[in-house]
Amino acid sequence: MDWKNLPGSGGGVEDRRGAGGLPGGGIAVGGIGGLIIALIALFFGIDPSVILGGGNGGTTQTQSQPQTRSQTQPQGQSGSSQATDEAYQFVDRVLGSTDQVWESIFKQAGRTYTDPRLVLYTRGTQSGCGTANSAVGPFYCPLDNKVYLDTSFFSMMQSQLGGGGDFAYSYVIAHEVGHHVQNELGIADSVERKQRAARTEAEANSYSVRMELQADCFAGVWGNKVQQQANITQADVQEAVKTAQAIGDDNLQRQARGSVVPDSFTHGSSQQRVNWFMTGFKSGDPNQCDTFSKAYNQL
Ligand SMILES: [Zn+2]
Numbered sequence: 001m002d003w004k005n006l007p008g009s010g011g012g013v014e015d016r017r018g019a020g021g022l023p024g025g026g027i028a029v030g031g032i033g034g035l036i037i038a039l040i041a042l043f044f045g046i047d048p049s050v051i052l053g054g055g056n057g058g059t060t061q062t063q064s065q066p067q068t069r070s071q072t073q074p075q076g077q078s079g080s081s082q083a084t085d086e087a088y089q090f091v092d093r094v095l096g097s098t099d100q101v102w103e104s105i106f107k108q109a110g111r112t113y114t115d116p117r118l119v120l121y122t123r124g125t126q127s128g129c130g131t132a133n134s135a136v137g138p139f140y141c142p143l144d145n146k147v148y149l150d151t152s153f154f155s156m157m158q159s160q161l162g163g164g165g166d167f168a169y170s171y172v173i174a175h176e177v178g179h180h181v182q183n184e185l186g187i188a189d190s191v192e193r194k195q196r197a198a199r200t201e202a203e204a205n206s207y208s209v210r211m212e213l214q215a216d217c218f219a220g221v222w223g224n225k226v227q228q229q230a231n232i233t234q235a236d237v238q239e240a241v242k243t244a245q246a247i248g249d250d251n252l253q254r255q256a257r258g259s260v261v262p263d264s265f266t267h268g269s270s271q272q273r274v275n276w277f278m279t280g281f282k283s284g285d286p287n288q289c290d291t292f293s294k295a296y297n298q299l
Contacts, residue, residue: 001166002231004089009096009115015088016121017151087151091120094170095147098177101225105286106184116140116180118147118173138172140179142188147176162242167232171219171240171277178218181286182211191292202263209249210291212267213276213299216244217289220280237281244273272299 099115106113119125124133128144138149149172157172158164182188191207198204223232223240245251248270250260267273276299279288291299 001170001233001236003093003166003170005229005231006093006097006226007100008089008092009099009118012095012099012115012117013088013092014117014119014146016119016125018122087154088120090166090169091118091149091173094173095177097226097230098174098222101222102177102181102184104225105221111184113181113184114145116145116147116177118149120149120151122151138176140176140183142179142183145180145183147173147180149173149176157243160246162246163239164243165236165239167223167236168239168243171223171243174219174222175215177222178215179211181218182214187211187214187292205264205266206296208266209268209272209299210296213272214289214291216268216273217276217280217291218286220277220282221284221286221289223277223281224284240277240281241274244277245270248273268299 095116095118099113103113103115119127119132121132122134124131125148126132127139127141127146127148129139129141132139132148132150134150134152136148136150138147138153140147153172154164154169157168162168179188182191188211191211195204195207198207223237226232247267249265249267250262250269253260253264262269268276276289276291280286
């Protein structure tokens, strides 16, 4: 993957690394239980609305204030200019390319896409959805339209989640941006309403799985659109597939407790995650990412 061919985001990355972070804390996971918290440490794509237990009604109706990026100084930076290092460059270009891809897709549909921002941090930082720390993994906060990414996650992926690699890391970012796309399209809101109305936990979880698989598919759509520009090879695609397999709920549960409980899935199985990523990647068409109209057992 030649990520240096991708366009930068033009100031969309907030560099909060080295800002000292926030000790302890963590997104409000109270009551969900230690096991789940342990799992959270492993998989990315946590949706704070899920973690916060449905959240407060209607607040995901985000006031998408257009960001004036050129004016924005990275917040919480501790003076050191780190904006030129490789990790920053990489994240900036992947984000910039998602901006480009989704702006174009939205435009074709007669809509306007508001670019999300991405906060790069170490240890911990404050998000619009609560305190973020390394244990939470990358996530998108619909309340401030920002993706939060702890830089140590990439090395964790390398050691624990299928080996990592440029395109695998890009998939993580594109997946989180996929949640922003859902937010922009109003899908996140309608799903949250359905989740709150769900009668059983299994039913609520099923909506979460549909959301996550759609974000995987949207990540695939992005991959399709930058395939030539970034010279995505078959080996790159295998990296992303390996990561999608590693973070399937079945795989994570098997690792964490030795058994698998499909009703408790919130992100989908390894096979489902791979399939939906590939659906987006092969088609490049977000309309193929409708994970909501299919029967649940057909996903
Ligand atoms: Zn997700």
